[in-house]
Amino acid sequence: MGSLLLAAAVAAAWGGVSFGLLLPGVLVCAAAELALCCKGLPLAALALSGVTGAALASADPSLAPAAAGLACGCAAAAVLAPARRIEGLAAYGGGCVAGVLCVQPLAGAFGFLLSAGAGAGLCALLPAGWLAPAAKNDDPPGDERPRLSAAATRLEAVAESLSSLAETVNEVYDAFPRRCEDFRWVIDNIHDSLCANCGRREVCWKQEHAATLEGMEALRPILEERGHLETMLLPGQLARCIHPAALCAAGDRAFALYRSRREARVHSEAMRTALTEQYSAVADALGVLSEQLGRPGSPEPYKSGRVAALFAQLGTPPLECAVTLDDLGRTRAAVTLPRTRFSEKELAALAGEVGRICRRSLEPPQVLSCKGMTTLLFAEKPLLRAVFGTAGAAARGEISGDAVQQFCSAAAAQMILCDGMGTGRPAAVDGNLAAELTARLLKAGFTAELAARLVNVALALKSDEESGATLDLVSVDLYTGTARLFKAGAAPGFLVHGGKARAVGEASLPMGILGGVSGQSRVVHLAAGDYVVLVSDGLLADGPGWVLQQLELSAAKAEAPDLLAKKLVEAARARAVQRGRPDDITAAVLRLENS
Template sequence: MGRLGSGVAFLLANILMTFYINRSAFVILPFWEIAGAIALLMMIPKSGIRFLRRFVDYGRARADEQQYYGKRVQELTAGRLDEFAGVFHHLSKVFGRISEQNSAKGREELSRIFDQVADHVCRGCPLYRSCWERDFYNTYSNLVDLVAVCEEKGSVGESDFPPAMLRKCLNSGELTEELNVVYHAYRSNLNWQQRIFDCRRLVAEQLDGVSQVVKQLAAELDMDVRFRNNIEEALRLELDKSGIYAKEVLVLEKSGGATEISIVKPACQGGRECRRHVEGIVSRVMGKPMSCLSPECIRAGKEDCTLNLVETRRFEVVTGIARKPRQDILTSGDSYSFAPVKDGKYLLALSDGMGSGARAAEESSAVVSLLENFLEAGFDQNITVKTINSILMLRSQEEMFATADVCIMDLVGGTADFIKIGGVPSFLRRGNKVEIIRQDALPIGILEEVQLENISAPIQDEDRIVMVTDGILDAFAVMGDGERALADFIATLNTINPQEIADSVMEEALLQKDGVAKDDMTVLVGRIWTPC
């Protein structure tokens, strides 16, 4: 009614109470006081009304309190993760400084060679004082030149001595032998010191990498989640009207706008009350289709049932896969995944490890499994890819990398995001037309920072997404432009079955290569359809 309507209603109520209770002209509250109160109410700004409502509206106060404590828990958790990241970063710096100091000590070892040679060979020589006192700089310079010869040839002989030094030295043979022994010991010691330095440097890099991963996870955790208390109360009321007692109702609204509802109620013992009644009630209150996250009853026979409801997906996906390892190799270096992930999204992923065989399969499998785990946990797709890149950088000093070709479909919103890091183009067939989706980027695990640029496209009923590895594209390149040739071939296929599409593309690729797979080949196809 607003403030004016509330004031008029209060005035009429006072008149009625005066008539029915007092039955006289004496009013309970004077009209001028009521008029003054209404005028004062009209003068209070909306911000003031909202401020006063916090003290009298218990439901709103409780919602604000929940929001406050929920935000505090998020901030504290993110803050603790940031502290852990700082500790790892500090440890990285400490290891880095120790390695630098040890490297400097390694260079100082060179001067000890000359001291050892002079002590063992020259100390008892009659010309010792002449060489190491009066002619010190020439002697030292000659030994430096001989060490340089050792580094170049691996050893030194009397023929490598400067002529003036060879004429003057009385123990050239013994000096040569001692110099070779001492230099070889120095090189062996230096090699071990370098290995220790490399190990410590690797530990420093890994600690710094762990610090970056923890920071990224902390940033993802510090997201905006809101508790919708008003919707919770509305759901409780509507469920109660339908004879359904809800012990707990929790409504979460995430930063992206996705809503998730959790309801704890007495179990219906397999009566599928959730499907027959709860989904419809929740959808009506929310004003949009909502459905249970799990299609099957997993609480039958238990006292309570926990229902998790999310927005109903507009689309569903069915997939097909075709693979062929390189000739004479039993294990394909390509890995793939297709799976539903959090918030009504669906993942299609391909990864091609460097080379072929078991080692390539290990790298590509790591990329795919990490993608699944991070996205299923609800992490942002960009942070997921950056974190996986950091993890791969930590795994080994050797040059190991893998491509990441990812398509994440939002089956609620009706969009598809393509992320390509070293992956070859993908193909979107709609009707009789085929769109080529490409993006140039280095494979994952090469650079410390990966530059991501998502390619977004709307999806429709009966769209087909075809993703391939470079072995397939190389086979079609025999006909000229491999991308265009593959797109034209996909356009000629008269089937909507994703497995038949994958098999047809694989057969045509092998036909172009005379039946011989010269590289690992993988085709992943996803068909999008609208449920009835």
């Protein structure tokens, strides 16, 4: 639009000037229109011919026939020979002659045609590089959209392969025959290793088979309780055995082998479950990523070029630069540079400059560095901002089994609370491991469900001892206020919307206990002034009633999240001291405010 206004002003200024038969306004307009046709920009050329023709006619009404002739010539060159120099000159000349002669007597048309021909000659004398066909505005530079589509297809194919691999492993495992290794296997082993060579085998295992088998079954509780046999502990049915010491030794060996084989089977099944669960979770994550790559947004080539020019002026020409609009009309910019370090002040300044170019208010960019490259991801400032607060108290000493992670990822506020099973250092290891892994996966783009599945595998394989941790997660879209809550074994959380508090969440199993995750998801909509509160089960030992009252009182006063969290923990700590049953107590609070 700015270029058209400038062209109209130039055409109007030169429209009333003449040097004999030569009309400078017609000459300049003809040269500019033909240049655009040669560069393969027919729409721009037609727009220019319309605007400059109107400007010429308004400056001098006698130039209206000339404007009509220029419009005819531009239309002929744009339609018949776009982006072709010689053919474009011929089409433009023919169109000008036809247009001028249709509206102007032959005697007065010579000056107009002379000026248009001079303009065409001026265009023909321009360097060939100036008239090289321009890249189409609707296609990203470097054929980016086909590459993105191909990358999305490849990722989807990899996701399907991993998912198919997990299904195949499970199907093969289910198809294998199961070995029935119960305690009867121990009895058979004792028979084969000892009784088969005994002289009383016929008596014990044929004539008195029922009594012998009953005595052997009576060995099971003894072995499971003590782990070994003694002659004085042998049941009465086996008192007739002539080799009691050998019987005890054979029973000890058979039971030890039986127990080791059973443990190996359980371990291999756990490893298979973990392997297939990892394959499935990564496959789902790749599927989500391929879907995102498949719809990268509407490109903004003009703004992309200006942003690239900005970084070039700063001495760091970008390797790639793309400004796009997502499905909701939000501007995003991605700039890839050679490996570069930026300070917080520099990032804020860059956000201001890129925002000025894009005419949007942008957040300081997210910085990603990998393999000698640095990528800056710019996003619009959201309508809301999150204010976090947290407080906690350990059951005993200074080590708490609860762990909290609070941060803002791209366009979303994330809050995580994990409660390790039990108290003290072992619970702290499980809680911090679960919270840290979940935070990393969320920052990498995993959904809450996929992150929980992978963390569940990590807890299950962390050690030979049983490990478990609850997961309480809330993710709030700071553009729309949509909050997604995910709970796996966590205590009920609380929402304060419009000044009214309510509890959310039901009982479920924590992570690390089963092969899969039994989690619950819920979506709610929040606004500025609302609170989200996550608590550990130690805070709810006396029920949620007093918590709801305290939340509504604090919301009415618009208290800061850290102050609210501290009040909740101190009150719960006092109640725990009165009961004499202390537990780890933690409260994590998120409050939404207008940005």
